[in-house]
Every structure is written in C-alpha cells, then in structure tokens.
Amino acid sequence: MSAASVDLRDKTAIVGIGATKFDAMYRNLDPERSPYELAAEAFRKALEDSGLEKREIDGLICVRVPSYQRMADVLGLPRLRLVNVLEGAGRMAGAALQYAVMAVATGQAQTVAVVYGNNGRSAGARYGGAVDPNATTVYDAMYGMTSPGAYVSMMFRRHQYEYGTTEDALAALAINNRKNGALNPDAVFQKPITREEYFAGRYVAEPLRLYDYCLINDGGVAFIVTSADRAKGLRHPPAYIAATYAASELTNFYTVRDFFYGACQDIAQRIYPAAGVGPRDIDCAQIYDNFTPTILFSLEGFGFCPRGESGAWVQGGRIERGGELPINTGGGHTSESYMQGFALTIEAVRQIRGEAGPRQVPNCEVVQYICVAPICNSHILHR
Amino acid sequence: MDTPAYSKPLPVLTKLNAPFWEGTKRGELRLQRCTVCGRIWFPPSTHCPQCLATAYEWITASGRGKVWSWIVMHQRYFKAFDADLPYVVAMIELEEGPMLMSTLLGIPKAEIHCDLPVRVVFEDVTADMAVPKFTSV
Numbered sequence: 289m290s291a292a293s294v295d296l297r298d299k300t301a302i303v304g305i306g307a308t309k310f311d312a313m314y315r316n317l318d319p320e321r322s323p324y325e326l327a328a329e330a331f332r333k334a335l336e337d338s339g340l341e342k343r344e345i346d347g348l349i350c351v352r353v354p355s356y357q358r359m360a361d362v363l364g365l366p367r368l369r370l371v372n373v374l375e376g377a378g379r380m381a382g383a384a385l386q387y388a389v390m391a392v393a394t395g396q397a398q399t400v401a402v403v404y405g406n407n408g409r410s411a412g413a414r415y416g417g418a419v420d421p422n423a424t425t426v427y428d429a430m431y432g433m434t435s436p437g438a439y440v441s442m443m444f445r446r447h448q449y450e451y452g453t454t455e456d457a458l459a460a461l462a463i464n465n466r467k468n469g470a471l472n473p474d475a476v477f478q479k480p481i482t483r484e485e486y487f488a489g490r491y492v493a494e495p496l497r498l499y500d501y502c503l504i505n506d507g508g509v510a511f512i513v514t515s516a517d518r519a520k521g522l523r524h525p526p527a528y529i530a531a532t533y534a535a536s537e538l539t540n541f542y543t544v545r546d547f548f549y550g551a552c553q554d555i556a557q558r559i560y561p562a563a564g565v566g567p568r569d570i571d572c573a574q575i576y577d578n579f580t581p582t583i584l585f586s587l588e589g590f591g592f593c594p595r596g597e598s599g600a601w602v603q604g605g606r607i608e609r610g611g612e613l614p615i616n617t618g619g620g621h622t623s624e625s626y627m628q629g630f631a632l633t634i635e636a637v638r639q640i641r642g643e644a645g646p647r648q649v650p651n652c653e654v655v656q657y658i659c660v661a662p663i664c665n666s667h668i669l670h671r
Numbered sequence: 672m673d674t675p676a677y678s679k680p681l682p683v684l685t686k687l688n689a690p691f692w693e694g695t696k697r698g699e700l701r702l703q704r705c706t707v708c709g710r711i712w713f714p715p716s717t718h719c720p721q722c723l724a725t726a727y728e729w730i731t732a733s734g735r736g737k738v739w740s741w742i743v744m745h746q747r748y749f750k751a752f753d754a755d756l757p758y759v760v761a762m763i764e765l766e767e768g769p770m771l772m773s774t775l776l777g778i779p780k781a782e783i784h785c786d787l788p789v790r791v792v793f794e795d796v797t798a799d800m801a802v803p804k805f806t807s808v
Contacts, residue, residue: 417748449785
C-alpha cells in the first residue's frame, strides 16, 4: 500500500478536554443516568476548558451514545458540517480522533467535538454472555466462549507458549496502573495493590485474573479538535497531533495469531516517520488496556522492545512514573476508568499541558496513544 | 424417553449452515471450499473470502488439528454452563487451515498445551445438531 500523500503533521490540535468525576459516580448508581447526559456534561467541561464559543463547533463525532440526532439536540448543535456516531468499542476512541483530524485538516469542518457517554455500570453492562444470532460468535458460544477478555486470554496463553512470558508481566502492569491511579483523585480505584494481591485475584478467564480486567463504570469524556491556526491563543497550550494512523486485523475472532504485530508494525512504520520521532522519544505512553496483555502486544508491535520480550521489559520500574516509559499515568482502564480509550486520550493532553498534578511526568513533550484491538490505532501528540 | 431440552446456546439452523450440521450428525466435520480458487473457510458464509465467488462445495475435513491456545473459563456468563464451571475452551487450528473454537474431552488439564494434536468427536445434542469437540489423537 502506498504511503500517505497528505501531510497532516501539526495541522490540528486538541484544545479542550472534559470528563465527569469517575470515582464519585462509581459509588452512586442511577438507572436513569443516560449516555447523553454523561457526554453532555463532558462536552460542557471541554468547551469551557477550550475557551471556544459553542457556535464554533461545526463537527460532532459521537461514540457509544446511540443517536447523533439526540446527542446534537441535547447539546443544542443543530447545524453541523460533519456529524456521525461510532459504536461503543475501545478501538473507536482512536478512530474518532483520526476522523476529527482528517476532517479539520481537509476543511470538512473547522472545529470538531468528540463526545463519549457510557452508563454501562448503571445499565448493568456485562461484555459477555449475550449472543447476537447474526454474528459468527454463535459458533463460539456453543462452548461457553464469550467476552473480549477471554479472547485476549487465548492470545496471552499462546504468547506464553511462544515466548515464555510469565504472569509476572501482567502483575507488573496491573500494579503500575493501580500505583498511578493512587495519584489520580478522579480514579475509581485509588488503592495500590501488591504482587501478592494480584496473584490472589480470582481467575476470570484463566490465565487472566481479576486485576487484568478493566472495570465497568459510568462516565463521559469529550475533547475538541481544531486547526493549528485556531488553536493559538486559546485557554491552554494546544496538544498538537503530529500523526495518527490505523490498521486492522479483522477476522472471525478477537483473537489473532500474531497478537496484532502486523497491524501495529503497519502503523509504526508510518507514524514515527510522519511525526519525526521514534519510540525512544516518547515521554509517556497511554496504552489501551481493556485487559493487561494488550499492553504487552502494544509494546512489541510498536518496537519499544524486541518481539516476544515485553514480559521482561515491563519489569523493574521501567513503565512507572520516573521510568524509561511511563505507561497509563492516570491509572488506565483497570484503575482510573473504563472510558474505552477516551480517558487515556485526555490524560495524554493533560501530560502535554503539564497539568497532571502529582502524576505529572517531568518535561513531558511527546505522548503516544496506542490501542491494539481488531482495529489498531495510534496518535503522537506533542506540545 | 423424556430428557431435558438442551439449554446451551446453539446457532440457528439455516439453509446456509444446514450441510455443516447434517455432517455433524454423521460424524463428519464439513467445511466450505471454493470451487474457483480452492480456499477453505469457517464459519459458513455465502462468499469465498479470497476470490468472492459464490460457488462452493462442502468437503469433509480430516477432523485433525492442533490446540492453538486454550483458556479455563471461571466467570459465569451463561447460566447453561453453571454445572461445567470452570470449563476449558480451546481454539483449534484445523489441518485444513481454519480456526474453530471448541472444547477438549478426556484430556487432563495438566496435559493440555498449545500445539497439542487433537481429533474431532461429536456430541449429539438435538435432533438436528451434534457439537464438534476435540480429544487426544
């Protein structure tokens, strides 16, 4: 396939971010809480954070909320030049930013709001057990096979077999997330865990245990993308998008044989040259962690470590704040919030702005977002 | 004889997948093969995923394969599997190429490993369907 012909480097920036308070809402369920209300609250905060007027928003990408029409009406944005809805899947956080960047850089819209609302905890979302009779997963459900975590667990077992990866690798990731969450006043779980507590966690889909799993909570996140020109002089320093790319590995299963290595390489070979940086220039990484093994697959796929060596690579504090590559500084999906990539995206912006408080990575100039799933995507953002 | 109805999830029987299920009742694991390019695939689909031809035949697979990977499900997702918890789910790489989700019969957990050679066996569950499972060769 040919390389990108349009240079999007630094043409756009995230200028506004907003989110609900995850921890307070986790302890306060409300069956009437709607994804629209959560997305609207996040949008209100993102707009205020940006300093833009609402009338400047001419693009709206909705994620997880069922209807863009309802969402636009709730937000009072009847006249838009770009508007649509993406399904509530983790891979869509990256896709939404990718589409927003393309729209702004090509002039389809001047300023795009991406809004996400998730009332999963109040609504009793389970992520397994429901079988869509039209999907190929009916052939898996015959054996009680269901839930994305179980398909990721299949890959982790195979990774163990091929490379000798141990469960200590997962423990390091789960412990790191909780350690970071302890410094995040909005995180759902702010209590660190020990190695012993990790291994005492019950199996969910063995070899994955409780602390390998994302939590399920309610919340909303929004961010606003505009042109580099419009971004100047707004309330906060812009988080410029140096590059954004995606690549898929879509088969009958969430499980794929190469742990998404090929798709990640396809992105890596484009995104680093396009952004003018390499893995060693990344000051911190926000890596989609619906289940901890996806961080290992991400690190290998993007060349942070040699293929098969991620298990050893994540040990010894390398991925912690103060280490070589701090990962998921806000606590990730197992500690901060399960906002399907959106909370990680705005944490990237906070780190670039230098407003992450006690969890701030010093001199953080370049942040990479990575999501490894049947659609993989990545962005490199910088000051 | 009254037996309780089979309560675990099963695919809906359709014109498209009927030959697969007829095969299971006869002890055959059947897969679609494109008569234009020879590609073999699973699960049933109307078009060859390689050349997009709609001309295919049902072949009887060897029934042999390897355990690509496996997990033990501890979480209660399906009430119908309550009595089985925790249970093994294995992803089988068939000799013909396609991957098939299944489970393993008669293999102690300590002896299960990736790339373990296995062969298909069938468990009769309804008048129309037998479920393919795998055991040691």
